[in-house]
Amino acid sequence: MDDQELYAIFRKNGYKVTSQRLAVYNYLISREDHPSADEIFNALKEEHPTISLGTIYNSLSVLRDLGLIQELGFNEGSSRYDPNTEVHVNMVCEKCGEIHDYYPEFLETLWEKITNSLEITPTGQRIDIYYQCEKCSNQMKE
Ligand SMILES: [Zn+2]
Ligand SMILES: [Zn+2]
Known part of the structure; x- marks a missing residue:
């Protein structure tokens, strides 16, 4: 924009x-x-x-x-x-709090299937996955 x-x-x-x-x-x-x-x-x-x-x-x-x-x-x-209002996955590190976006190719198709089967028009969405990022999981091993 x-x-x-x-x-x-x-x-x-x-x-x-x-x-x-x-x-x-x-x-x-x-x-x-x-x-x-x-x-x-x-x-x-x-x-x-x-x-x-x-x-x-x-x-x-x-x-x-x-x-x-x-x-x-x-x-x-x-x-x-x-800043990303489109459907995507937020990968949230539960240790350091870093968040990165992830856009799997199939997400759009999957999302369409979900909203079609619910028969709704979503007005917003949020998909978070919690994990430990590479930096944090390496720290754990030391
Ligand atoms: Zn995001
Ligand atoms: Zn982390």
Whole structure:
């Protein structure tokens, strides 16, 4: 999606396009590990000295309401933010919390079968797999 399309989505829904909202979105799509609000704040505060954690949360909730990102809540309380709103699998390391996306080729077909057999039109979805990433399972062996 280019900036023009992004602007159009904001305006159509009555939200102001601010440089901070754009910065949060652009940062999220540049990352593949679904950062938390704290991580986004730490990454952006140097380039945007006036940004606050509150602004980050506000931007994230606007982006979520616009359907541009997905908020992944976890038991321990802090949410992670996923710029990928299509059907995919989140591989979540239960040790370090790293999240990576996985798109098996058959997922689309499988998903269609599931939603067809339920006879519903899903309005959202989330598929998480918990495991221990390579780094963490190697640490265990030492
Ligand atoms: Zn994801
Ligand atoms: Zn790990």
